[in-house]
Ligand SMILES: Nc1ncnc2c1ncn2[C@@H]1O[C@H](COP(=O)(O)OP(=O)(O)OP(=O)(O)O)[C@@H](O)[C@H]1O
């Protein structure tokens with residue numbers, strides 16, 4: 024649990040983060056969105072005190088972070104940034120080992136952890152551990168950056184536009200990796216992004232910032248159905264909000280009992296994808312199939328459409 | 335192309351060593367530059383010993399310049415020392431613009447004749463390239479790398495030693511090399527205050543109107559500077575490859 028209490032940052036007379044209070048549940052993903060200069064990075068960097076707050080406090084599992092020496096605090100919090108910040112003069116393995124080394128882990132434990140992380144990120148240790156960052160592609164560098172942030176098994180991972188520089192396909196892959204890893208380790212993730220689709224895809228909760236203030240902190244669906252402020256609607260976009268809403272629910276979650284007719288769709292597909300399928304095939308209902316091949320129920324066009332409306 | 339370069343270097347080095355070890359063999363070459371039967375080869379001391387003393391002075395001064403310039407460069411690029419940056423720049427700049435001969439003139443009454451005033455002059459003259467390179471290297475360290483190092487909980491000391499200095503190394507070494515090479519030439523003035531060095535040969539030539547001496551002193555100094563520049567560049571490359579920067 025991360026609690027921000029009236030967190031404030033001022034530079035001279037300007038307030039760039041203005042009394043932000045919010046509670047982030049352990050093991051969840053919170054995505055911070057907002058226009059450029061709205062204070063997202065500043066808010067994020069006050070959590071690991073790369074920026075010293077001017078007012079308010081940050082509690083992690085009930086402990087005030089200002090009670091811990093900063094360098095010790097930061098070793099317990101993963102931090103991954105856009106442009107990855109890998110050490111160019113150290114190998115991939117050494118880069119990943121940075122925090123475990125600072126923490127004084129044994130060589131054997133470090134080695135095992137580095138290999139484990141490289142495998143999780145689909146980088147074969149034998150091939151990649153001894154390479155230097157400049158010998159990797161941008162996507163691979165980014166994965167090493169995230170692996171490095173996760174090396175010491177932090178309970179909290181802060182990410183500032185981690186996938187901003189990746190092409191759409193690699194970005195989708197990186198997002199999926201992050202979701203997998205977050206589920207596997209139960210990490211609490213706080214991520215800043217400009218990309219609303221990314222926010223909706225990854226976030227259990229989305230925090231909307233504007234001019235230093237937190238306008239809304241809610242699950243993605245509520246941002247669409249009950250925006251707290253006109254700015255929130257502008258940011259999420261109203262033109263395709265029904266489709267966005269549909270994309271937040273999977274076929275498995277929405278399936279009604281009964282055997283369906285029409286095309287079969289995987290339970291993991293979003294309603295948006297099912298709708299597209301129905302439009303394409305001209306059918307009015309679909310059968311939802313679990314990944315083991317057993318039917319999970321059915322979806323009708325009318326049922327899907329009803330879920331694309333607020334309330 | 336690389337082989338040709340290596341051959342040329344090897345030839346230059348052999349020529350230098352041969353001349354320093356058995357200068358008399360080269361007498362016929364220098365004879366045309368003497369008049370009235372004056373000796374064609376410097377005969378008031380061993381050329382080899384003079385060259386060694388010359389290099390010794392240069393390296394000693396360079397070591398001192400390096401320690402001071404790099405430390406100062408580190409200090410003024412820390413947040414706590416940033417306010418001293420302009421002052422240090424000015425002081426180091428004066429060290430370079432104040433003529434070494436004038437430094438000698440001032441130093442001699444204070445520390446006497448010999449090697450010490452020369453060391454002082456060379457030390458002051460050699461600070462600037464090392465200092466400026468150290469500063470620009472530390473200031474241009476990629477900000478995302480520094481940010482990541484901070485974010486992972488490296489202390490400022492760990493960041494400096496583990497990240498900033500290794501990344502700054504190529505430029506710092508280049509500064510040291512420039513400083514050394516400049517001072518190989520500059521060190522000849524030390525002979526005006528009785529420091530042992532190749533300047534002696536040139537001064538002896540001037541006093542006795544012996545062009546051969548002047549040529550010998552100049553050529554040996556120039557050749558040494560060239561070979562040092564080259565040799566140090568090679569060493570730098572190896573060193574940097576060993577720590578994986580550059
Ligand atoms: N050191 C500083 N001194 C003064 N103002 C600053 C400083 N750092 C940031 N700011 C200001 O604080 C505001 C918020 O900056 P911040 O980096 O948090 O924005 P952001 O939401 O992350 O923007 P972006 O999406 O462009 O990354 C900006 O207006 C910025 O100019």
Ligand SMILES: [Mg+2]
Nearest residue numbers: 063064065183
């Ligand atoms: Mg930002």
